[in-house]
Amino acid sequence: MTENSSAEHPKDEEGIPILSEKQDYNDKHALKxxxxxxxxxxxxxxxxxxxxxxxxxxWYFFSxxxxxxxxxxxxxGHGVLGKGPFPAPMLMSSLQFAAQIVMAKFVLYLGVAERKHPDKLSWHQYFLQVVPNGTATGLDIGLSNFSLSLITLSFYTMCKSTTPVxxxxxxxxxxxxxxxxxxxVVIAIICVGLILLVYGEAEFNLAxxxxxxxxxxxxxxRWTITQVLLQGSSAHGVGSSGGPVEVLLSLTPVMSVTVAIMSMAFERLWVVIPGSPYFDSLQSLGVTALIMLCGGTIAFFMVWTEFAVIASTSALTFMIAGTFKELVTVLAxxxxxxxxxxxVNCIGLVVxxxxxALFNYTKYRKVIMGQVVSARAPTDHEKGGARAERHEAHDGERAFLVGGRRMNLGSPRASPRAGKPPSLSADLELITQRPSAQHNGLTSGPGSTLALGKSQSSS
Structure with a gap:
């Protein structure tokens, strides 16, 4: 037994270095x-x-x-709780907006969302910036919901995909x-796709x-004006009006009133409400209020994320991402x-x-060539000399498809292959090698972005 044990020890000792080398290799690989x-x-x-x-x-989920x-x-042919379709789409939209007002105030009161623009807008600013946007938004959503009572959701979604035009x-x-x-050319292709969608719609309703x-x-x-509200525009001397919830709180009263006026003018509430099962008793009124609250809650979180996307990227980025979101909605x-x-519907949707996609690629080429126009209004901090220099140095890490600063990842000034045409591989290599803004003593504000889809080539 002793001789056998002593004979086996050298083999064990020979195996230890091999295991140690393998363990060291794994550790180094894991650390790397x-x-x-x-x-x-x-x-x-x-x-x-x-x-x-x-x-x-x-945003995809809530939308x-x-x-x-x-x-x-x-x-x-739809409806909830066996009551049939809701008789007044615009009234429903107005009530959902009212619910969003309450929720926005509640979120700001609890501190879930921080106020970025504590000063109230002057009446001049309110009527110049908020009222046009709120009116356009109210009309957009009100008419969109009204159209859903006449056309299918899939056809509605595909038509709304033309919003980028x-x-x-x-x-x-x-x-x-x-x-x-x-x-x-991109606009022409999108229009051809729309024509095919209309031609192939089996249940086409002109109205x-x-x-x-x-x-x-x-x-x-509305999304163009929303970008100006959230980001500001140096071209028009307009500064940011606050964060997403603040802008939502500013817009929803105008939206609610606008759609309520449209509802009273076109939906004949004095006729449709008395005979509707949604309003025929106190119990029905309570159930209807809960239905409106449910829709308003979903809409609030959807709009919150919408504005957050625009505040971090741009209205066009939002629309580009939104067009691919429409595919999800059509499938749903x-x-x-x-x-x-x-x-024919499917062919039109593909076109x-x-x-x-071509638009996305075109904008990406402009971004990496440094041809995107800077439209973001400078903040008070950015107007200072040293601060402005730091933001200029950080300018290469900001990318906006509309407005904002340029991202020069593929320009000769930034590219390791100066003088050669930019490519995606060089851009990605430069991204991985670029030191972080924090290490350089810089800050990354809400405008700093590389939006989904822009690195690969905004309803």
């Missing part, structure tokens, strides 16, 4: 991976991209929920975007189509509401998405 992940996480662009992607996915909820409540026109008018031949396209135009207007309409798509 951990160091790489920490370095990536400390990169301000990566953190901003993760934050923006999370915001966009959250799809509110679309399904409103279609279920308003659509022909109207958004571009308003951006041209505001000086936030420059017209170009490439954008003209519903006109209403939803009017809502799309108003949507482009087919799965949960039993709606059907024709082959529409192709147009938006």
């Amino acid at each position: 991976l951990q160091s790489g992940l920490q370095k990536l996480w400390h990169n301000s662009i990566f953190r901003t991209a993760v934050r923006n992607a999370s915001l966009i996915l959250t 799809t929920c509110i679309s399904l909820w409103n279609r279920k409540l308003l659509g022909k 109207f958004l571009l026109f308003f951006c041209f008018a505001w000086g936030l975007e420059r017209p170009s031949a490439s954008l003209g 519903g189509f006109i209403i939803v396209m009017t809502a799309s135009a108003l949507s482009g207007l 309409a087919v799965l949960f509401l039993g709606e059907h798509l024709t082959y 529409l998405v192709l147009g938006v």
Whole structure:
């Protein structure tokens, strides 16, 4: 036994170095991976991209929920609790806006959302900035909900996907975007997709189509103004009006009143309400109030995340992400509401998405070439000399498709391959090598962004 044991010890001793070397290799590999992940996480662009992607996915969830909820409540052959469709879509929108006012005040009171603009707007600022946006938003949402009572959710969603076209026109008018031949081609492709969608719609309703396209135009207007409210515009000398919840609180009273006036003018409430099962008793009134509160709650979180996306990126980024979100909504309409798509519908949808993808690529090329116009109004801190220099140094880590500062990741000034055409691989390599803003003593404000979709090439 002793001889056998002594004979086995050398073998064990020979195996120990091998195991130690393997363990050392694994430890070094794990440390290297951990160091790489920490370095990536400390990169301000990566953190901003993760934050923006999370915001966009959250917005996808709430937006799809509110679309399904409103279609279920308003659509022909639908309704909740066996009461049939709600008889007044615009009244429903007005009540949902009123619920959002209460929720916004509650969130600010609890400190869940911090006030970024404690000073109240003057009446001149209110009527110049808030009233036009609130009116356009109210008309957009009110008409959108009204159209859901006439057309299917899938057709409505595909029509609303044309909003970037109207958004571009308003951006041209505001000086936030420059017209170009490439954008003209993109707009033409999106319009062709829309024509195919209309041609292939089996249950086409002309009134519903006109209403939803009017809502799309108003949507482009309201999101352009919303970006100016959230980010400011140096081209017009307009500063930011506060955070997402503050802007929501400013807009919802105007939105509620606007849609309420439309409801009284067009929905004949004195006729439809008395005979509706939603209002035929006190118990029905209580149930209806809960239904409105439920929809208002979903809408509040949806709009909150909408504004948060725009505040961190831009209105066009929001619309680009929104167009891909429409695919999710169309799929949800087919799965949960039993709606059907024709082959022409599908072809039109593919053409529409192709147009938006080309637009995304065009904007990405402009961003990496440093051709995006800077439209963000400077803050008081940025007006100081030293502070302005630090922001200029940090300018390369900000990217806005409309407004904001330029991201020069692919420009000759920043690229390791100076003088050569920019490429995605070089940009990604530069991103991983770029030191974090915190290590340079810089801060990353709400405008610092690399929006979802922009690194790869804003309803």
